[in-house]
Amino acid sequence: MKKLTAMATGAVVASMAFIYPRPARAQAADSWQNLFDGKTLNGWKRVAGTADYKVENGVIVGTTVMNSGNTFLVTEKEYGDFVLELDAMVESPVSNSGVQTRSHFDTEGHTGKVYGRQVEFDPSERSWSGGIYDEARRQWLYPLDLHPQAKSAFKVGQFNHVKVECIGNEMKTWVNNMPIAYVVDPIDPRGFIGLQVHGITTKEQEGKKVYFKNIKIKTANLKPSPFPADVYVVNFVPNYLNGYEKQHGWKLLFDGKTSAGWRSAKGTAFPAKGWEIADGTLTVQPSAGKEAANGGDIVTNAQYKAFDLSFEFRLTPGANSGVKYFVTLNEKTEGSAIGLEYQVLDDALHPDAKLGRDGNRTLASLYDLKKADKNPRFIHPIGEWNVGRVVVFPDNRVEHYLNGAKVLEYTRGSKEFLELVAQSKYHIWPNFGMAPQGHILLQDHGNNVSFRSIKIKELK
Numbered sequence: 001m002k003k004l005t006a007m008a009t010g011a012v013v014a015s016m017a018f019i020y021p022r023p024a025r026a027q028a029a030d031s032w033q034n035l036f037d038g039k040t041l042n043g044w045k046r047v048a049g050t051a052d053y054k055v056e057n058g059v060i061v062g063t064t065v066m067n068s069g070n071t072f073l074v075t076e077k078e079y080g081d082f083v084l085e086l087d088a089m090v091e092s093p094v095s096n097s098g099v100q101t102r103s104h105f106d107t108e109g110h111t112g113k114v115y116g117r118q119v120e121f122d123p124s125e126r127s128w129s130g131g132i133y134d135e136a137r138r139q140w141l142y143p144l145d146l147h148p149q150a151k152s153a154f155k156v157g158q159f160n161h162v163k164v165e166c167i168g169n170e171m172k173t174w175v176n177n178m179p180i181a182y183v184v185d186p187i188d189p190r191g192f193i194g195l196q197v198h199g200i201t202t203k204e205q206e207g208k209k210v211y212f213k214n215i216k217i218k219t220a221n222l223k224p225s226p227f228p229a230d231v232y233v234v235n236f237v238p239n240y241l242n243g244y245e246k247q248h249g250w251k252l253l254f255d256g257k258t259s260a261g262w263r264s265a266k267g268t269a270f271p272a273k274g275w276e277i278a279d280g281t282l283t284v285q286p287s288a289g290k291e292a293a294n295g296g297d298i299v300t301n302a303q304y305k306a307f308d309l310s311f312e313f314r315l316t317p318g319a320n321s322g323v324k325y326f327v328t329l330n331e332k333t334e335g336s337a338i339g340l341e342y343q344v345l346d347d348a349l350h351p352d353a354k355l356g357r358d359g360n361r362t363l364a365s366l367y368d369l370k371k372a373d374k375n376p377r378f379i380h381p382i383g384e385w386n387v388g389r390v391v392v393f394p395d396n397r398v399e400h401y402l403n404g405a406k407v408l409e410y411t412r413g414s415k416e417f418l419e420l421v422a423q424s425k426y427h428i429w430p431n432f433g434m435a436p437q438g439h440i441l442l443q444d445h446g447n448n449v450s451f452r453s454i455k456i457k458e459l460k
Contacts, residue, residue, distance in 0.1 A: 051197035100194030129154030130180030271295035319447035326438035341367035
């Protein structure tokens with residue numbers, strides 16, 4: 001009887017197991033998975049530099065080593081779409097660190113190096129923590145000049161909760177529950193996760209520690225988390241707006257295929273020659289550097305008052321062009337139309353860079369009025385795409401950006417502005433730069449320059 005009872009019991013248990021399957025395997029893809037077991041570095045490996053990683057009291061501790069390059073503790077597994085959460089701490093203002101996402105190591109062109117998008121931990125006075133840096137490749141993609149309100153989120157000397165969302169070609173970051181950065185990037189659909197100890201070269205930086213704990217990831221049934229309406233999106237997909245941008249008022253000024261929305265600055269139609277639309281770009285054709293001698297300037301049909309304008313431009317060696325705003329077309333000019341100008345220039349080869357006053361005709365400057373204060377690392381080489389941005393606030397404050405870094409600011413109508421105009425070539429034009437609204441203009445300066453991803457958001 002005992003054997004029969006045991007057999008019967010086994011049958012019942014088996015039956016119950018069949019009817020009520022264990023949920024662990026079914027839930028695994030939907031639930032959070034720990035990437036760090038709190039005790040060992042199982043599932044991780046050190047690459048690139050020689051900095052030290054070890055586990056202490058349930059925390060991964062990375063320690064800087066003199067004369068080491070950047071060192072990474074990376075997952076042995078690669079990930080595509082995911083939401084990653086962790087707690088991280090840097091102990092001092094010299095302990096720069098970060099978390100790699102969808103990254104790679106030691107491939108052709110990157111021998112011995114880790115490369116890919118990194119969530120930056122920046123404890124310096126600059127305070128760009130949560131921004132997105134492209135390690136060993138394109139450098140800064142989302143510096144916090146683009147979202148200055150978020151600079152206060154990261155706290156030095158204490159653990160910060162970090163969230164990273166990579167779904168499709170979109171990447172978002174949060175620090176201590178504050179939304180920080182938003183990038184749309186078509187490259188690197190998958191790769192490893194990595195923890196960074198930054199390379200050092202001074203005694204002051206030696207032996208500094210960074211700490212990581214509570215590292216977990218979710219890879220299935222992901223839903224994009226909301227972002228507030230006023231966060232600027234860095235979008236590297238040419239001539240494309242994602243749903244968030246459309247929802248919050250952004251519009252393309254160039255569709256990548258036609259001249260719709262544009263016309264000659266001197267007529268009602270788009271120029272019959274001198275501008276080419278091909279391969280998603282709008283290109284000024286060269287004419288030996290003669291200003292407005294070929295197709296001439298083009299302007300938007302619409303006029304704008306307060307706005308956020310973003311555009312990509314690509315220079316050829318020695319080229320000159322510009323993006324002008326508050327262009328009224330009321331002034332009678334022989335060459336280019338008059339307006340406030342974001343200078344587009346090869347500073348190294350074009351002579352205009354050495355003219356004007358104090359460098360106020362150089363790249364990203366307010367042409368002939370105010371010099372752009374540029375860090376060289378934010379200037380992409382000639383032949384590569386750069387991102388320009390002009391923000392005109394309703395109170396007449398204006399900002400210029402180059403590749404995400406703010407390079408100048410001024411206020412239309414201020415004492416400083418009026419003094420700059422009085423010293424410039426524009427002093428002959430009454431009320432220069434003070435029109436309540438105007439067209440956006442792309443300049444034909446006789447050199448081969450291309451534009452794309454021209455987008456605008458009107459500010460209320």
